[in-house]
Amino acid sequence: MSATTPHPHIDVKEFHPRAHEALHNPQIRQNFRKAMDGLMSKRKAAFEGWDLETLRELGANVRLRALANLPDLLEQLEQKLTENGIKVHWALDGDEACRIVRDICVAREAKSVIKGKSMVSEEMELNHFLEGEGIEALESDLGEYIVQLANETPSHIIMPAIHKNTGEISELMHEKTGTDLSHDVEYLTAAARQQLREKFMNADVGVSGVNFAVAETGTLCLVENEGNGRMTTTVPPCHIAVTGIEKVVPNLADVSALLALLTRSATGQHITTYFNMISSPRKADELDGPEEVHLVLVDNGRSVIYQDDELLDTLRCIRCGACMNHCPVYTRVGGHTYGTTYPGPIGKILMPHLIGLDEGRHLPSASSLCGACGEVCPVKIPIPDLLVRLRRESVDGDKLHPAKVRGHGAKRTPLEAAIWKFWSWMHSRPGIYRTGTRFASRFRKLQPARAGAWTDFRTAPKLAGKTLHQQLRERGK
Amino acid sequence: MADPIKVYPSKPDKVYFFGTCLIDMFYPDAGMAGIQLLEREGIEVIFPQDQTCCGQPAFTSGYHDEARSVARAQLDLFPEDWPIVVPSGSCGGMMRKHYPDLFKDTADEVKAAGVAGRVWELTDFLLNVCHIKLDDLGEPTTVAMHTSCSARREMGVAEVGPKLLGQLNNVTLVEQARAEECCGFGGTFAVRHPEISGAMVEEKVETLVDTGARAFVTTDCGCLMNINGFAEKNRHPIAGRHILSFLWERTNDDKGDGQ
Numbered sequence: 001m002s003a004t005t006p007h008p009h010i011d012v013k014e015f016h017p018r019a020h021e022a023l024h025n026p027q028i029r030q031n032f033r034k035a036m037d038g039l040m041s042k043r044k045a046a047f048e049g050w051d052l053e054t055l056r057e058l059g060a061n062v063r064l065r066a067l068a069n070l071p072d073l074l075e076q077l078e079q080k081l082t083e084n085g086i087k088v089h090w091a092l093d094g095d096e097a098c099r100i101v102r103d104i105c106v107a108r109e110a111k112s113v114i115k116g117k118s119m120v121s122e123e124m125e126l127n128h129f130l131e132g133e134g135i136e137a138l139e140s141d142l143g144e145y146i147v148q149l150a151n152e153t154p155s156h157i158i159m160p161a162i163h164k165n166t167g168e169i170s171e172l173m174h175e176k177t178g179t180d181l182s183h184d185v186e187y188l189t190a191a192a193r194q195q196l197r198e199k200f201m202n203a204d205v206g207v208s209g210v211n212f213a214v215a216e217t218g219t220l221c222l223v224e225n226e227g228n229g230r231m232t233t234t235v236p237p238c239h240i241a242v243t244g245i246e247k248v249v250p251n252l253a254d255v256s257a258l259l260a261l262l263t264r265s266a267t268g269q270h271i272t273t274y275f276n277m278i279s280s281p282r283k284a285d286e287l288d289g290p291e292e293v294h295l296v297l298v299d300n301g302r303s304v305i306y307q308d309d310e311l312l313d314t315l316r317c318i319r320c321g322a323c324m325n326h327c328p329v330y331t332r333v334g335g336h337t338y339g340t341t342y343p344g345p346i347g348k349i350l351m352p353h354l355i356g357l358d359e360g361r362h363l364p365s366a367s368s369l370c371g372a373c374g375e376v377c378p379v380k381i382p383i384p385d386l387l388v389r390l391r392r393e394s395v396d397g398d399k400l401h402p403a404k405v406r407g408h409g410a411k412r413t414p415l416e417a418a419i420w421k422f423w424s425w426m427h428s429r430p431g432i433y434r435t436g437t438r439f440a441s442r443f444r445k446l447q448p449a450r451a452g453a454w455t456d457f458r459t460a461p462k463l464a465g466k467t468l469h470q471q472l473r474e475r476g477k
Numbered sequence: 478m479a480d481p482i483k484v485y486p487s488k489p490d491k492v493y494f495f496g497t498c499l500i501d502m503f504y505p506d507a508g509m510a511g512i513q514l515l516e517r518e519g520i521e522v523i524f525p526q527d528q529t530c531c532g533q534p535a536f537t538s539g540y541h542d543e544a545r546s547v548a549r550a551q552l553d554l555f556p557e558d559w560p561i562v563v564p565s566g567s568c569g570g571m572m573r574k575h576y577p578d579l580f581k582d583t584a585d586e587v588k589a590a591g592v593a594g595r596v597w598e599l600t601d602f603l604l605n606v607c608h609i610k611l612d613d614l615g616e617p618t619t620v621a622m623h624t625s626c627s628a629r630r631e632m633g634v635a636e637v638g639p640k641l642l643g644q645l646n647n648v649t650l651v652e653q654a655r656a657e658e659c660c661g662f663g664g665t666f667a668v669r670h671p672e673i674s675g676a677m678v679e680e681k682v683e684t685l686v687d688t689g690a691r692a693f694v695t696t697d698c699g700c701l702m703n704i705n706g707f708a709e710k711n712r713h714p715i716a717g718r719h720i721l722s723f724l725w726e727r728t729n730d731d732k733g734d735g736q
Binding site for chain 1: 496498500501502503504505506508509512522523524526527528529530532534535536537538539540541542543544545546547549550578582583626627629630631655657658659661662663664666667668669670671672673674675676677678679702703705706707709710
């Protein structure tokens with residue numbers, strides 16, 4: 001199995017059946033609606049009194065500046081980290097990244113790994129890989145822990161278990177860990193904390209993600225709320241951070257703007273509970289911290305995206321999840337419907353690069369292009385424009401601008417292509433258009449009451465007796 | 478996304494009117510209402526009879542060769558330097574925001590940019606260029622308003638509709654929950670993903686009905702067709718109109734003229 005494919009149990013192409021299932025599951029509908037409504041209002045409140053547009057502009061510029069110099073910054077980052085005593089590894093894809101993590105574990109004779117939250121490790125399917133190698137990998141983020149207990153994948157990049165309500169979580173913990181059934185969130189959290197503490201104390205290796213890697217100082221920044229990130233990166237004797245190559249920023253000062261945007265966009269928090277800055281292993285005079293620290297820089301298709309002026313914008317993403325929280329499609333179908341590591345709007349534009357448009361052909365079309373995602377994106381990624389770009393590639397639909405994403409043209413069908421060709425022919429010829437529409441209006445009584453999928457949910461639109469063209473011609477226009 | 482700063486032209490003597498294909502075939506009264514509102518402001522309206530469609534359906538479906546061919550057929554229809562007004566945020570957004578990209582690196586690049594720069598969403602034009610003053614002649618009524626996503630986010634005119642309705646003394650405007658959320662139309666999205674689109678319009682209709690208003694107005698005929706179609710099929714007690722039809726009817730003595 002390639003690590004660039006999604007979770008082994010989920011077929012991306014089955015988007016429609018999963019959407020059907022989710023839409024007919026009142027619990028899922030209710031859980032997501034409630035959660036997203038809450039997140040939207042929290043974000044709104046968190047930005048009150050801020051000049052949001054100026055801040056977004058700043059955030060976008062920080063990311064654009066970083067990406068413009070990405071190769072140089074990565075070199076600078078490697079040099080600074082090495083100077084600081086952190087070992088840097090480069091991985092071309094998820095498989096290679098997994099092997100690097102394994103080799104470090106093997107060298108330390110590690111049997112158990114405790115993990116902080118990391119979407120790149122989901123992308124690599126690291127847990128799955130380590131299990132196959134006989135190494136236990138336990139998630140320590142509460143949401144990830146719940147999802148792992150349920151043998152599921154995260155349904156959101158910030159709140160992995162957001163698809164479950166308290167009752168469902170209580171039953172799951174009862175069944176898997178013997179925790180008493182309870183609707184008391186405090187109690188359930190305390191129980192999970194108890195279960196995880198023991199693992200932290202005994203883990204041989206801690207694996208974490210990275211929110212920002214600062215080239216100037218060689219600092220790995222990690223944002224989190226529960227303290228598990230701090231435990232993961234300090235308690236075990238060895239810490240391995242994994243990150244996509246795009247997470248690097250030039251200067252420490254850049255982090256402040258991005259952090260202000262990240263937490264407010266994600267959960268509506270002004271600041272997170274913990275902000276970790278890791279710049280070296282434990283020093284001789286220090287009492288705690290790991291003996292060795294590694295950073296695995298994962299490419300996994302990113303350098304291919306980087307080559308394209310438009311698609312490059314995808315790499316600005318700081319993984320806040322605001323686009324999901326505001327997406328009317330994500331809200332209705334939930335994260336698992338997408339069948340991809342990254343769900344929602346960002347997933348629709350990122351995943352086709354990672355898995356190809358042949359696998360992910362349904363993703364770019366599963367949007368009404370309402371623009372809510374682009375409107376809230378803290379770094380101004382033009383998500384709707386990129387969706388249209390990928391739709392074009394999925395039907396191979398532009399001779400002027402050739403496609404570049406693997407699997408382009410996979411969604412094209414002869415019938416659909418013929419329909420658009422006819423549509424284009426008719427609408428490029430005013431005389432034929434006027435005759436056709438006049439004819440349709442005159443014989444509108446013959447219009448069928450059913451019009452495909454449209455009339456499964458709605459009545460058919462009614463043609464007017466006279467087109468606007470006709471009415472105005474009669475007025476002498 | 479919306480322009481950071483909009484520079485409105487001064488009120489012109491003449492405008493080009495681009496009617497949109499949905500208005501042409503399904504809602505010509507909205508087009509007529511728009512034209513009559515402009516004429517009442519003393520503006521001469523030129524309607525090039527050779528217009529068809531802005532090309533958006535093919536554009537958003539990924540068929541850009543086909544979209545470009547249709548869009549190109551519109552480019553020569555507006556030779557004078559007059560504003561081009563469009564009674565739709567969606568088609569207006571296509572022409573203003575996407576024509577330059579669609580014709581990038583082609584012989585029509587400059588012409589497309591020239592057209593794009595003159596395109597205005599009609600309600601925005603009436604309010605901010607014509608500085609229209611509306612005198613309400615209708616009975617007291619309550620309406621909700623649904624602003625299309627393209628009018629709201631692409632053309633940045635979300636505040637225009639409420640301001641125009643606010644000029645009508647006998648109209649009470651009520652806001653529904655999640656007013657900024659998409660109704661689920663999305664052009665071909667409604668057909669490609671009918672169930673998701675259906676779930677979206679279902680919730681949109683529910684929130685509109687929950688306002689207690691029995692009528693709503695909207696900036697775009699796609700939303701109108703979607704919301705009205707769902708409400709009608711499921712017998713919900715709400716029905717919508719294009720905002721231009723509504724504005725014209727309430728401010729015009731001769732009610733038969735616009736039909």
